[in-house]
Structures are given as structure tokens and as C-alpha cells.
Amino acid sequence: MKEPIYDQIFKPKTYTLSNGKEVKQRASRTPLVLLVVLLVTVLSWEATNVDLSALRTRGYQFVIILTDMFPPNLNFLNNIWGPLFDTIQMSLLGSIAGALLAIPFALLSSSNIIKNRILNGFFKLFLSILRTLPTLITALIATFVFGLGTMAGTVAIFLFTLSYIGKLMYEHIENVDMGAFEAHESMGLSKVQAFRYAIVPDVLPTYLSVSLYAFEGNIRYAAILGYVGAGGVGLLLDERLGWRDYPSVGMVLLILMVVVFIIERISEYFRMKLT
Amino acid sequence: MIEFKDVNKTYPNGVTALSNVNLTIDQGEFVAIIGLSGAGKSTLIRCINRMHEINEGTLTVNNVNVGKLKGKQVRDFRRKIGMIFQSFNLVTRTSVINNVLISSVPDLSAWRKFLGIFPKEKKVEALEALDKVGILDKAYNRVDQLSGGQQQRVALARTIAQNPDIILADEPVASLDPVTAKVVMDDFKRINKETNMSILINIHHVELALEYADRVIGIRKGEVVYDGKSEEVTQDVLDEIYGSLDNVPKMDDVEEAEV
Amino acid sequence: MNKAVQLQLDKEPNRKLYLSTIAAILIALIIWSFMGVNITGFDQRGTQIASNIFSGLFSPDLEFLFDFTSGGGVPSLLFETIAIAFLGTVFGSFLAIPISFLMSPSIVSRPVAFVTRLVVIFIRTIPSLVYGLMFIRVTGPGPYAGVLTMSLTSIGMISRLYVDVIENLDRGVLEAMTSMGCTTYQKVRYGILPQLFSSFLSVTIYRYDMNLRDATILGLVGAGGIGAPLIFAMRSYRWSEVGSILIGLVVLILAVEIFSNKLRERLVNG
Ligand SMILES: Nc1ncnc2c1ncn2[C@@H]1O[C@H](COP(=O)(O)OP(=O)(O)OP(=O)(O)O)[C@@H](O)[C@H]1O
Numbered sequence: 041m042k043e044p045i046y047d048q049i050f051k052p053k054t055y056t057l058s059n060g061k062e063v064k065q066r067a068s069r070t071p072l073v074l075l076v077v078l079l080v081t082v083l084s085w086e087a088t089n090v091d092l093s094a095l096r097t098r099g100y101q102f103v104i105i106l107t108d109m110f111p112p113n114l115n116f117l118n119n120i121w122g123p124l125f126d127t128i129q130m131s132l133l134g135s136i137a138g139a140l141l142a143i144p145f146a147l148l149s150s151s152n153i154i155k156n157r158i159l160n161g162f163f164k165l166f167l168s169i170l171r172t173l174p175t176l177i178t179a180l181i182a183t184f185v186f187g188l189g190t191m192a193g194t195v196a197i198f199l200f201t202l203s204y205i206g207k208l209m210y211e212h213i214e215n216v217d218m219g220a221f222e223a224h225e226s227m228g229l230s231k232v233q234a235f236r237y238a239i240v241p242d243v244l245p246t247y248l249s250v251s252l253y254a255f256e257g258n259i260r261y262a263a264i265l266g267y268v269g270a271g272g273v274g275l276l277l278d279e280r281l282g283w284r285d286y287p288s289v290g291m292v293l294l295i296l297m298v299v300v301f302i303i304e305r306i307s308e309y310f311r312m313k314l315t
Numbered sequence: 316m317i318e319f320k321d322v323n324k325t326y327p328n329g330v331t332a333l334s335n336v337n338l339t340i341d342q343g344e345f346v347a348i349i350g351l352s353g354a355g356k357s358t359l360i361r362c363i364n365r366m367h368e369i370n371e372g373t374l375t376v377n378n379v380n381v382g383k384l385k386g387k388q389v390r391d392f393r394r395k396i397g398m399i400f401q402s403f404n405l406v407t408r409t410s411v412i413n414n415v416l417i418s419s420v421p422d423l424s425a426w427r428k429f430l431g432i433f434p435k436e437k438k439v440e441a442l443e444a445l446d447k448v449g450i451l452d453k454a455y456n457r458v459d460q461l462s463g464g465q466q467q468r469v470a471l472a473r474t475i476a477q478n479p480d481i482i483l484a485d486e487p488v489a490s491l492d493p494v495t496a497k498v499v500m501d502d503f504k505r506i507n508k509e510t511n512m513s514i515l516i517n518i519h520h521v522e523l524a525l526e527y528a529d530r531v532i533g534i535r536k537g538e539v540v541y542d543g544k545s546e547e548v549t550q551d552v553l554d555e556i557y558g559s560l561d562n563v564p565k566m567d568d569v570e571e572a573e574v
Numbered sequence: 575m576n577k578a579v580q581l582q583l584d585k586e587p588n589r590k591l592y593l594s595t596i597a598a599i600l601i602a603l604i605i606w607s608f609m610g611v612n613i614t615g616f617d618q619r620g621t622q623i624a625s626n627i628f629s630g631l632f633s634p635d636l637e638f639l640f641d642f643t644s645g646g647g648v649p650s651l652l653f654e655t656i657a658i659a660f661l662g663t664v665f666g667s668f669l670a671i672p673i674s675f676l677m678s679p680s681i682v683s684r685p686v687a688f689v690t691r692l693v694v695i696f697i698r699t700i701p702s703l704v705y706g707l708m709f710i711r712v713t714g715p716g717p718y719a720g721v722l723t724m725s726l727t728s729i730g731m732i733s734r735l736y737v738d739v740i741e742n743l744d745r746g747v748l749e750a751m752t753s754m755g756c757t758t759y760q761k762v763r764y765g766i767l768p769q770l771f772s773s774f775l776s777v778t779i780y781r782y783d784m785n786l787r788d789a790t791i792l793g794l795v796g797a798g799g800i801g802a803p804l805i806f807a808m809r810s811y812r813w814s815e816v817g818s819i820l821i822g823l824v825v826l827i828l829a830v831e832i833f834s835n836k837l838r839e840r841l842v843n844g
Pocket residue numbers: 326327328330331332350351352353354355356357358359
């Protein structure tokens with residue numbers, strides 16, 4: 041067997057035991073890893089103009105903004121409800137639509153369900169590519185296509201959810217034990233019936249749980265989509281940060297925190313029940 | 316009645332799994348099929364319910380030519396044949412009773428099929444099947460909470476609920492401990508006696524085969540090399556089926572072969 | 575019907591009410607969200623732009639896409655994005671080490687762990703764009719603000735995953751070493767660090783993957799990376815340039831994802 045290049049350069053230590061056997065200890069990889077990390081760090085440092093003195097001299101600016109957020113501007117609450125509901129509605133609708141469309145996509149990607157390598161590969165690649173696009177960038181593009189507003193945000197959430205659930209589900213479906221499916225066929229069920237009664241009960245709990253998890257995450261994403269004009273509280277954040285109205289920003293963040301917290305607890309409760 | 320006439324089976328990759336098989340098995344027989352790994356035991360029983368196709372010869376089950384069946388006919392035909400697997404092949408993330416109810420799925424109306432809502436009389440049938448194998452109290456437990464022996468009995472109940480003429484069992488006790496294996500074999504025996512279902516079992520435990528089956532079929536390299544009463548199986552017969560110990564590679568050879 | 579069967583039949587759990595309640599709530603939520611989102615189809619302008627983006631993807635500005643020499647091409651923009659994500663991950667993972675120890679109930683007392691946890695949750699809920707805008711006030715627009723943002727936003731997840739690693743440390747090794755009479759230093763150096771190093775590294779690589787995606791959007795607020803040129807190109811309808819940037823982005827993120835999965839697999843398998 042050919043030795044990895046690393047072992048050719050840094051020869052393994054060889055110990056000879058008293059009974060004549062030889063034991064080789066490969067040189068540790070850790071120094072190499074550290075060296076590479078150090079090198080890339082220096083390069084990145086140069087490229088991004090990191091300057092620690094700026095942090096020392098002007099870092100207080102950050103703290104000032106942070107302390108300005110307290111106490112939050114309670115009067116701003118009335119302006120928050122509308123965009124907040126928009127945010128929740130966008131993520132809800134986008135998540136549900138995405139989760140539903142993810143089913144056919146996941147099935148078409150699963151090599152044990154649809155026995156067509158080309159089709160499987162095509163849909164897998166599609167989902168992977170879709171997944172690389174950050175939601176905010178999809179939202180930006182969507183605002184150009186659908187105009188400013190909640191529709192663009194919903195489309196962005198929808199596409200991300202589709203790719204996320206689609207990928208997780210085909211990975212799950214491909215690992216399903218097909219034994220029960222076979223047993224059902226041996227009992228005279230058609231392929232569709234065997235799928236309904238062997239695969240669906242196995243996959244459904246995971247599907248619901250993954251969908252809930254995606255929805256949880258989507259609320260966070262949806263909160264910033266307004267920044268590119270795709271509706272929701274992001275709009276407020278953008279506007280108030282621009283006006284340096286930090287107490288109102290603090291209020292938006294506080295409400296956001298509460299909403300995310302509540303939704304996460306509810307979703308966590310149901311996800312626990314599903315496993 | 317199951318009848319093999321000059322049956323040959325070759326897999327698409329060229330492996331010949333059955334050659335020139337001639338067998339007649341009457342209704343109500345309890346048959347054990349024994350042979351080395353790869354001899355063709357699974358292939359033999361899987362041809363009976365058309366999970367595999369035969370290439371040559373004819374296979375008739377209850378006067379039906381199995382090879383001539385098409386589409387829906389195959390499915391209706393399979394409903395009269397139960398099958399038990401070594402790895403149970405249950406839906407583990409759902410309840411015991413839901414697994415047993417599967418056999419009634421083809422009878423349901425379209426909306427019931429879709430939603431999976433079963434009528435009461437089907438549920439009663441399922442529970443009675445569970446009662447017959449002694450795990451009625453586990454009906455609403457999830458399958459993955461049961462032991463292997465209990466799971467195999469769920470599979471058996473699922474087959475009983477199907478009310479088949481024939482039960483095909485592919486190494487049903489291979490993943491069970493010796494005591495549980497006997498319990499499950501007892502279930503098979505009792506069902507065979509009470510309902511007159513034919514039972515064909517692939518099995519590696521020769522002692523169990525001889526103890527429970529009325530008839531033993533020995534297979535070697537796809538050919539039937541023994542077919543007779545279990546009482547008449549002698550050491551010579553076993554040597555014939557499994558090959559005498561001289562042919563079994565010795566430990567030293569194995570080690571050398573690997574180096 | 576025999577009695578035992580009858581008895582068992584009556585015991586069937588009834589989940590109809592539970593399931594129909596959940597279904598009703600779900601339907602109500604769906605209707606409610608339909609009311610909030612005004613569904614607009616493609617109008618003519620939208621269709622035009624969508625087809626422009628597509629044609630941009632298939633006829634990208636190749637000069638811009640492969641411009642390795644000047645500072646403004648896709649490669650250098652991607653490099654800046656990579657650098658932001660990398661430094662952010664490095665800083666974030668270093669900051670996460672003390673924090674994760676402060677969060678581990680098996681290392682510090684429960685109240686301390688709880689308070690640290692709360693602080694981390696707090697840090698995590700503020701969206702990265704908000705941090706980006708706050709740091710721009712410190713450093714001015716540019717990649718440096720991006721690095722600071724990434725450092726802060728990665729702390730939350732990294733430290734939570736580090737805690738899992740710490741809590742799952744194999745204590746058997748430590749016991750064995752104690753029984754051999756090792757000093758505390760020896761226990762940490764030979765018993766704990768080797769276990770932590772590769773797991774921490776794996777977590778960090780995973781986070782790098784995510785940070786890279788996040789770094790692309792920081793440009794939208796002016797915190798460096800490829801986001802800003804993308805938004806400029808779109809606002810000025812330079813579709814072939816948009817196509818080049820999107821292609822570069824997708825290829826980069828896919829490549830890093832594949833590479834980091836490979837790397838983490840090797841780390842796990844030694
Ligand atoms: N689906 C298949 N495709 C190709 N060849 C197969 C297939 N299934 C089995 N074979 C081959 O057919 C031969 C008989 O296999 P079979 O599974 O019937 O043996 P078996 O007696 O059941 O063995 P075991 O005791 O290990 O279960 C073997 O050589 C096997 O490799």
C-alpha cells in the first residue's frame with residue numbers, strides 16, 4: 041500500500057520490539073493542522089484589514105449602542121405587531137408550502153423508491169444547489185421578481201425549506217429498512233399500498249419533526265428578510281437602525297426574542313412527542 | 316398442494332440457484348428445508364409466492380400455474396400465502412396491532428386505505444390473531460419496544476390474520492435464542508395442527524428441523540438431494556446435504572488463504 | 575368473541591379528539607397566514623426579470639468570473655468572503671472555549687452554568703445583520719466589521735456544541751490515569767486535550783460551513799464580502815454580472831461543504 045504523502049515526508053517512528061516485530065507510529069497530524077490554520081489566519085487577517093487597535097479605541101461605540109437599547113422603547117410596541125405577524129405568517133406559509141413540495145422532491149431523489157439514477161441525481165443536485173443559496177439572497181432576488189413585500193419573503197423561505205427538508209428526507213428514506221415493504225408485497229399489497237403502510241409510518245415522525253425544526257429556524261431568518269424589502273420586522277430593524285433609534289431596536293429585538301422562545305418551546309414539545 | 320416440475324432458476328447475474336427441482340407438497344404438511352448457506356433455500360420458497368420468477372419448468376400452487384399470473388392476479392394469489400422472515404420485517408415505528416392489520420388493507424375502501432382507519436371487525440380479527448400467539452396484551456405497544464421473540468410472534472400473528480393456506484418461513488428462528496426459538500417453533504406446530512395450513516420452513520438448526528417437521532427436504536447447490544420423513548434422516552443423509560467434514564476448509568487453510 | 579379480546583378492544587387509545595384538535599389549529603394557522611401574505615403572481619416585469627436572471631446564469635460575465643488579477647473580480651470577492659468567514663470562525667471558536675467551560679454543569683456550579691447559558695441565548699437571538707450594522711459604527715464599512723460579526727454570532731452555536739463534547743468526555747480514561755498516579759497536568763494534557771481537540775475541530779469546521787453562507791449576506795449591509803457587489807449588480811440590472819456572482823457563490827459553497835464533510839469524516843474516523 042502506498043503511504044500518504046505526509047507519512048513519506050515525516051517518516052513514522054519505528055520501534056523494534058524484543059521479539060523482532062516492528063511497530064510504526066505515524067507522525068502526529070496536529071502540527072500540520074495548526075500550521076495550516078495559522079497560515080490561513082495570517083492571509084485572512086491581511087485580506088480583511090483586521091486592526092485590533094480600532095477595536096480598543098472605538099469598541100465602546102458598540103457598547104454604547106447596546107446600552108442605548110435599554111430600556112427598550114415600550115411605546116414602539118404598537119408599530120411592531122403588524123410586521124411581527126407578517127414575519128410569522130411568511131415563515132408559516134413558506135414552511136408549510138416548502139414542506140409539502142419537499143415530499144415529491146425527496147421521493148424523486150431516493151434511489152430505493154424511484155429506480156432511475158438519472159432522475160435521482162438530477163433532483164439531488166437541484167436540492168444541493170438550492171441549499172447553497174442563503175435565504176437573504178434568495179429573498180433579494182425574489183423582491184426583484186415578485187416586487188417588494190411579504191410575497192418575496194415567503195418565496196425565499198419556501199425555497200430554503202424545500203431544499204432543507206428535501207435533503208434530510210431523502211437521506212432518511214434511502215436508509216429506511218425495506219424489509220417491511222417486502223413483507224407487505226408478499227402479503228398481496230400493491231407497491232403503492234406497501235409504500236403507504238411500510239414506508240410512510242417509518243418516515244412520517246421524522247418528516248413532521250424536521251418540518252417543525254425548519255419552521256423554528258425560519259422564524260429567525262424571516263426576521264431579517266425585511267432588510268432587503270421582503271416584508272416583516274426586518275424592515276423596522278433597518279429603518280430604526282438607520283435613524284439610530286436604538287431603544288426601538290431594543291424593543292423589536294426583545295419581542296423577537298420572546299416570540300422565538302415561545303415558538304421554540306412549542307415546537308420542541310411536539311418534536312419530543314414525535315420521537 | 317404445491318408442485319414443482321423440472322424447475323430451474325438462474326439469477327440475472329448468472330448464478331444458478333435451483334436446478335431441476337421436482338417436489339410435491341400436500342396441504343397441511345410441515346416441511347423443513349435444510350442446506351448450506353447459498354444452497355438455494357430462500358430462492359426455493361420465494362418462488363412459491365412469486366417474489367422470484369422461475370426460468371424453466373412449471374410451479375403450481377393449488378392448481379394455479381404461478382408463472383402465468385399477472386398484475387392483480389399475483390397480488391390476490393399472494394394473499395393466500397403467508398411469509399415469515401428472519402428479520403421479522405415489521406414496521407417498527409408503529410403499534411403491534413397496526414402491523415397485524417396490514418393483511419386487511421386490500422379489502423378496505425379507498426378512503427380507509429388512504430387514512431389507515433380500519434373497521435371494527437378487522438380489529439377483532441387482528442386481536443384474535445395476537446391472542447393465538449399469546450401476545451394480546453402487547454397490542455397497543457410500539458413494535459420497537461418488543462423483544463425479538465415477541466416481534467417474530469407479531470409477524471406470525473400478521474400471517475395468521477391473513478388466513479393463508481400456506482406459510483413460508485425463511486429462517487424464522489435464526490436471530491432468536493434457543494429457548495425463544497423453541498417457543499416460536501411450538502407456535503408453528505400448533506398452527507399447523509389446528510388449522511391445517513401447510514408450513515415450509517428454511518432452517519439451519521438441524522435438531523429443530525428433525526424435532527418439529529414431518530418431512531425434510533435437503534438442498535445442495537440448487538438441487539434436491541434428500542426428500543423424506545424426518546425420522547429417516549441419518550448422519551449419512553446429513554453428510555450428503557452438507558458435504559462431509561473433509562470438504563469443510565480447515566482453520567489452517569483459512570489463515571493461509573488470507574495471507 | 576372471547577373476553578380477553580373484547581377487553582383489549584375497549585382499551586384502544588382514542589386519539590381522534592387530539593388529532594382533530596391539532597388539525598383544526600393547523601388549518602386555522604394556514605388560513606391566517608394566507609390572509610397576511612398577499613400572494614402576487616409574476617407580473618410582466620417580474621417574468622422579464624426572472625428570465626433575465628436565468629439568461630445571466632447561462633451567459634455569465636466570464637471576464638468578471640475569472641478575473642484573478644485585479645481586486646474586483648469574482649475570485650477576489652470570494653476570497654474576501656472566505657477570509658471573513660475563516661477569521662470569524664477562528665475568533666469565535668477561541669472565544670467559545672472559555673464560555674463553553676462556563677456553560678458545562680459538570681465543570682462549574684449550576685447557577686453559573688445557567689447564567690452563561692442565558693447570556694449565550696441572548697447573543698444568539700440578535701440577527702447577524704444587526705450586529706453587522708452595529709460593528710460598522712466601530713470599524714466603518716468593510717470586511718473587518720464582517721469578521722467581528724461572524725466572531726460574535728458563531729459563539730452561540732459553537733459553545734453549545736463544545737458543551738456537548740465536554741459533557742460526553744470519556745471519564746474512564748481519567749479514572750484510569752488517577753489510579754496510575756498521574757498529576758492533574760498530565761491528566762489534562764494526555765487525558766482530556768486529545769479527546770477535546772478533534773471533536774472541537776470537527777464542530778469548528780461545521781460552523782465554518784455555516785459562516786461562509788452567512789458571510790455572503792453581510793455584504794448587503796456593507797460588512798464586506800460578495801453580498802454588496804451582488805446587490806449593486808442587481809440594482810443596476812447587470813444580469814450577466816449577477817449570473818457570475820451567483821455561479822461563483824454556488825460553486826464555492828458546494829465545494830466547501832463537500833470538503834468539510836470529508837474532513838470531518840476523517841477526523842471522526844481518526
Ligand atoms: N437477488 C439475487 N441476485 C443474484 N443472485 C442471488 C440473489 N439472491 C440469491 N442469489 C444467489 O443464489 C444462490 C442461492 O441463494 P439463496 O439465498 O437461495 O441461498 P440460501 O440457501 O437461502 O442461503 P442462506 O442459508 O445463506 O440464506 C446464492 O449463490 C446466492 O448468491
